[in-house]
Amino acid sequence: MKIQKIVIVGGTHGNECTGPYLLNLLKDRVAVSNYSTFELSFFLSNPKAYENNVRFVDDDLNRSFLNEDLSNYALDSYEANRAKVINQVLGPKENSKTDLIIDIHSTTANMGVSIILVNDNVFNLQLASYMKFKIPNVFVYYIPPGAYTSNNDHPFLNSLAKYGFALELGPIPNGVVRHDILVQAYDATLACLEFIEKKNKGLDVNFEDEIEVYEHVKTVEFPLDSDGKINAIIHKNIQDMDYKPLEKGALIFEKLDGKAVVNHEDEIFFPVFINEAAYYYKNIAFSLTRKKKIKTVKE
Numbered sequence: 193m194k195i196q197k198i199v200i201v202g203g204t205h206g207n208e209c210t211g212p213y214l215l216n217l218l219k220d221r222v223a224v225s226n227y228s229t230f231e232l233s234f235f236l237s238n239p240k241a242y243e244n245n246v247r248f249v250d251d252d253l254n255r256s257f258l259n260e261d262l263s264n265y266a267l268d269s270y271e272a273n274r275a276k277v278i279n280q281v282l283g284p285k286e287n288s289k290t291d292l293i294i295d296i297h298s299t300t301a302n303m304g305v306s307i308i309l310v311n312d313n314v315f316n317l318q319l320a321s322y323m324k325f326k327i328p329n330v331f332v333y334y335i336p337p338g339a340y341t342s343n344n345d346h347p348f349l350n351s352l353a354k355y356g357f358a359l360e361l362g363p364i365p366n367g368v369v370r371h372d373i374l375v376q377a378y379d380a381t382l383a384c385l386e387f388i389e390k391k392n393k394g395l396d397v398n399f400e401d402e403i404e405v406y407e408h409v410k411t412v413e414f415p416l417d418s419d420g421k422i423n424a425i426i427h428k429n430i431q432d433m434d435y436k437p438l439e440k441g442a443l444i445f446e447k448l449d450g451k452a453v454v455n456h457e458d459e460i461f462f463p464v465f466i467n468e469a470a471y472y473y474k475n476i477a478f479s480l481t482r483k484k485k486i487k488t489v490k491e
């Protein structure tokens with residue numbers, strides 16, 4: 193198997209400015225001719241949201257790629273239409289002309305360099321393992337099929353290609369570019385391209401036989417008042433503690449009246465996207481994951 197066509201995507205969420213800036217940086221600094229085994233291109237996915245410095249105009253573009261939505265022409269918001277265009281340009285989903293997509297995102301949560309994996313095929317796992325070798329502070333957050341829908345489909349832009357993943361970088365405010373975060377995004381992207389070039393040439397690449405992943409279990413909502421409004425904040429004890437074990441009895445919220453809310457889960461989960469700004473409108477405070485190891489080689 194050879195990866196022949198790679199697209200690096202930025203601006204899927206218009207106020208996550210690291211992605212679009214990275215695209216310009218890569219265009220400027222990375223000679224596409226450095227790579228002889230694949231075709232590399234760059235794609236700004238939500239230009240209108242980026243121009244307006246908002247996450248999206250009508251709908252979340254990164255939840256707009258379910259098969260049933262791509263074929264539903266009654267859905268005609270800006271992002272629903274944009275998803276159909278992107279499906280034509282980069283896809284089509286299930287029979288994609290693009291072999292591998294890296295979609296660059298950023299988060300207000302303390303998630304370092306997170307590989308958001310929606311397809312745990314062996315190639316993706318080996319690539320993720322290689323990146324853990326090359327770059328510090330890399331985590332793999334695996335979202336199994338069906339986490340967002342009742343069938344095995346995924347709504348993410350990344351699901352247009354079989355290989356690749358979203359890169360989530362943080363903590364960084366929306367609308368901001370930070371040098372340190374940008375360098376991490378740049379290094380992670382180049383490590384990814386380096387792996388593919390070596391692999392395509394049949395050269396040896398370093399990866400472990402198994403990889404530690406944080407598998408999505410569920411989201412946790414903020415406490416709400418009787419009008420359905422958020423009436424608590426994330427407790428300081430768990431702020432920035434992404435990927436750290438969350439013990440039973442740990443303080444997770446402080447309510448307006450000063451009372452703390454404790455974690456009642458019996459299992460020790462590992463929270464991610466703690467206090468992500470973009471999820472307040474959905475009342476989501478954080479997500480819980482289960483730490484596990486997956487084999488990167490076929491049995």
Ligand SMILES: [Zn+2]
Nearest residue numbers: 205208297298
């Ligand atoms: Zn994003």
